[in-house]
Amino acid sequence: MKENKRDKTENESNEIIAVKTPSVIVKIALPVFIFLLCAGIVILCSMRPYEKLQTYLNIAFMGNVSVSDSDGFEIKQNEIDTNYTGKTSDTGEAVMPVFGEQYAILSCDKIDLYVPVYWGTNTELLEHGACQSTSSSLAGAENNSVISAHVNTFFSDIKNLEVGDSLTLYTTYGKFTYAVSELIEFENNNKQYVIPTEDERLTLYTCEMQVFGSSNKRVGVVCHPTEKQFYEN
Amino acid sequence: MKIIPKILIAVVLNFCILGTIICSLGYSLLHNPDNCVELISSQSLDEKAHKSIEDYFNEQYNTTAVPAKIYTDIITVDWVRKEMENNIKHTYSNLGNKDAEYKPDYTGLEESISAFFSDYAKSINYNPDEAYEKKLNETIEKAESSINSKLDVFKFETMRKAGILNKIDKIIPLLNAGRIISGIASVILIIVLILGKKNVWGRIYWTGCSFFSVGLILMIPGIFLIATDYFSAFTIKDSAIYSAFTGIMNNTTNTILYSGIVCAAIGIIAIVSGFFKKKN
Numbered sequence: 001m002k003e004n005k006r007d008k009t010e011n012e013s014n015e016i017i018a019v020k021t022p023s024v025i026v027k028i029a030l031p032v033f034i035f036l037l038c039a040g041i042v043i044l045c046s047m048r049p050y051e052k053l054q055t056y057l058n059i060a061f062m063g064n065v066s067v068s069d070s071d072g073f074e075i076k077q078n079e080i081d082t083n084y085t086g087k088t089s090d091t092g093e094a095v096m097p098v099f100g101e102q103y104a105i106l107s108c109d110k111i112d113l114y115v116p117v118y119w120g121t122n123t124e125l126l127e128h129g130a131c132q133s134t135s136s137s138l139a140g141a142e143n144n145s146v147i148s149a150h151v152n153t154f155f156s157d158i159k160n161l162e163v164g165d166s167l168t169l170y171t172t173y174g175k176f177t178y179a180v181s182e183l184i185e186f187e188n189n190n191k192q193y194v195i196p197t198e199d200e201r202l203t204l205y206t207c208e209m210q211v212f213g214s215s216n217k218r219v220g221v222v223c224h225p226t227e228k229q230f231y232e233n
Numbered sequence: 234m235k236i237i238p239k240i241l242i243a244v245v246l247n248f249c250i251l252g253t254i255i256c257s258l259g260y261s262l263l264h265n266p267d268n269c270v271e272l273i274s275s276q277s278l279d280e281k282a283h284k285s286i287e288d289y290f291n292e293q294y295n296t297t298a299v300p301a302k303i304y305t306d307i308i309t310v311d312w313v314r315k316e317m318e319n320n321i322k323h324t325y326s327n328l329g330n331k332d333a334e335y336k337p338d339y340t341g342l343e344e345s346i347s348a349f350f351s352d353y354a355k356s357i358n359y360n361p362d363e364a365y366e367k368k369l370n371e372t373i374e375k376a377e378s379s380i381n382s383k384l385d386v387f388k389f390e391t392m393r394k395a396g397i398l399n400k401i402d403k404i405i406p407l408l409n410a411g412r413i414i415s416g417i418a419s420v421i422l423i424i425v426l427i428l429g430k431k432n433v434w435g436r437i438y439w440t441g442c443s444f445f446s447v448g449l450i451l452m453i454p455g456i457f458l459i460a461t462d463y464f465s466a467f468t469i470k471d472s473a474i475y476s477a478f479t480g481i482m483n484n485t486t487n488t489i490l491y492s493g494i495v496c497a498a499i500g501i502i503a504i505v506s507g508f509f510k511k512k513n
Contacts, residue, residue, distance in 0.1 A: 024508065027438070031504055034240065036445040038247045043451055059395045060388045061469060061478065082394070085374065109331075111395025 023081040034219055048152065055153040058128055059114060075128060076101040077116065082170045084231060092230025094138035095173040102140060104171040106204075111157040111165070117147055130154050133187065133194065136203075139169045139176045140228055147204050148220075155206035161221050169202065173175055174230040178202045178223035188216050239426070239439050246422040246443040252415035253451060254492050258409040262485065263401050268385060270318055276480040278315035278386050281473035284311070285383045290333040290376075303349045304376060307341040318385055324389045329402035330448065331393060337384065341379050344374050350451070387478040434507055441503025448497025455490030459483075 076098070079197070082105060096102035097119040104117040116129035125131045130149035137143035147156040161180050169176045184193055193203050205220030249406035262268055273279055286308055316337040327333035354361055355483045369414050381390070392398050458464070464482040469475035 027504070027507055028432075030240070031427050031500065033441040033443045034243050034247065034442045035449050038244060038251075041248075041449050056392075056397050060392050060397065083378065085301070104451070112399060114391075114395035129335070183387075 005131075029163075051152055052156075054127075057129040059116070059154075072102055075118070077128075078102045079174060080105045080116075080170050080172060082107070083182075085121070085177065088174070088229035089231040089232055090228055090230070092174060092232070094141050094171075096138065099134065100125060103132075104131065104169050105167055106167065108161070108165065108167040110162075110165045111160050112144075113154075113157065113167075115149065115154045122147065124127045126150055130175065130204075136194070137196070137200075139171050139202070140230065141172055142198075142200050144195065144200075145169075145202045146181065147202070149204075149206055151208070155220075156205055157203070158204060159219055160223065166226070167202070167204075167223055174228065176225060176229070177227040179226050180221045181224045182222040184217050184222055185217060188218055193220070193222065236373065239434070241440045242422055242426060243439045243446075246426070246440065247420060247446045247450075248424060249415045249419040250443060250447045250496065253346070253412055253419055254347075254451065254489075254496075255411035256408045256486060258485070258492075259411055260405065262481075263408065264325075264405050266321045268408060268484070269321045269477075270323075272329070272477060272480040273317050273321075274486075276476040278473050278477055279317060280384060281308050281312045281476055282317070282383050283310045283336075285471060285473055286380055289379055289383070293421070299346070299349060299372065303345050304342065304496075307345050308380060312341075313384065317386070320384060320389065321387070324387075324393075326403070328398045331396070331399060334390060334393065337377075337381070339373075339380075342380075343373055346376065359448060371473070383471070383473070386471075386473045387481075388474065437503040438507035443499045443500070444496045445504060447499025448493045448495070448500050451489050451493025452497060453493075455486050455493055458486045458489065 022200065031077070047199075080102070084203070088158065088201075099120040101119050102116045103119045105114065106117050107114050118125045118129055118131050120134050121131040126149065127205045131148050133146045138148035139145050151158075161183070162182050167178045167180070169178070184203075185192055185208075186205075193205065201222065202223040202225070205218045208215040208219050210219040279475075283305075287301060290304045294300070294301055308360075317325070320335045320337070323335040328401050347369060348370070350365070351361075353359075354365060376394070379476070389398065423440050427436050429436075464486075466480045467478065469478060
């Protein structure tokens with residue numbers, strides 16, 4: 001009787017094993033499934049760090065990477081002198097750059113900002129740095145100088161600026177220091193802060209950070225000049 | 234153990250192994266200056282930078298009338314190599330210090346330029362005055378500034394001004410903690426999977442799945458970057474900077490690829506072992 005009971009148990013467990021043994025196909029498919037699942041998660045999580053890394057590489061090697069023609073214009077990077085020790089003057093003439101040319105470096109110690117500024121705004125230029133609107137005035141000239149950049153790359157920390165913080169714009173023709181005078185927020189169809197003004201100012205703005213898609217809101221700062229140094233050759 | 238928890242543990246193990254490898258690689262690259270120092274000789278960065286300096290001063294002769302040999306007799310390949318190494322070691326030791334700019338030893342260069350100016354002034358019976366001193370200082374400053382930019386092939390100075398080195402300094406301890414924690418978690422999860430109840434999958438099958446997945450995640454981008462010679466497509470004007478940039482990127486890519494190959498091999502062996510499980 002004991003033997004019958006043992007045989008019965010063995011038969012039951014053999015049946016269970018026969019039902020539960022995974023096929024070779026399943027054993028091969030599972031690692032692939034795990035790989036696809038993990039790879040998908042890695043790709044999703046790597047998108048922001050990859051953009052940041054590209055930004056940092058652009059900043060580190062700006063002035064050294066030459067970029068070929070694109071859409072009928074050339075992205076031209078210049079060596080901007082941020083250690084100029086020659087003679088300077090309060091007055092002088094701004095040098096008009098061409099569309100796609102790097103004409104300045106925007107720097108702010110408070111938020112570790114140090115980005116190239118290109119003359120003109122389009123999708124490609126925004127990948128390389130901050131862009132100044134061609135309908136705005138050059139730094140050092142009367143009127144409103146308007147500079148924008150992507151929030152997830154170059155202007156990611158602009159929201160941390162406060163009134164009184166200092167920014168410097170090093171251009172090919174001079175060095176211009178500004179102080180933040182106003183923190184601004186506006187809808188993208190509101191041109192209030194990007195139109196010409198009577199006073200000389202620097203307006204920086206970017207999109208409001210959102211998890212999915214882009215926002216209609218713009219955030220930034222308005223700055224007024226504290227020092228102008230035109231280079232004398 | 235049912236299959237779903239096993240899959241979940243395998244996925245978590247996958248990220249622990251990946252975290253260990255990536256954090257270890259990042260920590261080694263950002264903490265150890267030897268990676269950059271080794272590139273000086275393997276990519277001949279010293280010779281390329283010296284050539285760039287020599288070409289620059291040869292071009293400048295037409296406007297300054299100062300012969301290039303006044304500079305290049307002092308700024309030799311050995312001098313360039315020594316200053317590059319010192320710059321790298323100094324930078325790695327002062328990542329978080331925004332004001333710790335490296336200043337090469339220009340004593341010999343300043344003496345050479347001063348001697349040239351002095352000899353020239355004597356030859357034309359010119360008495361050194363304020364204008365002479367101003368011109369001498371300008372020439373020395375401009376020479377040092379130009380040489381600095383050509384020596385700094387890894388663009389540490391630009392990175393310092395942009396606050397990138399400061400950010401790296403903050404990341405390094407996190408990478409160190411990350412690799413230790415991920416490593417310990419990996420070991421624990423492997424033990425859990427191996428010592429789990431005997432089952433039809435084999436003891437090391439699920440561990441193999443994780444290693445295989447990690448291997449592919451590391452290998453596929455590595456193969457793509459190497460097969461397409463991705464980094465060589467960057468057109469960087471200065472040849473020394475180009476070599477430094479591509480050298481670092483290619484070395485890092487190779488390390489990631491080899492890690493991926495090892496993990497994939499371990500994974501395949503462990504998975505295959507599951508096909509040969511002996512029945513009791």
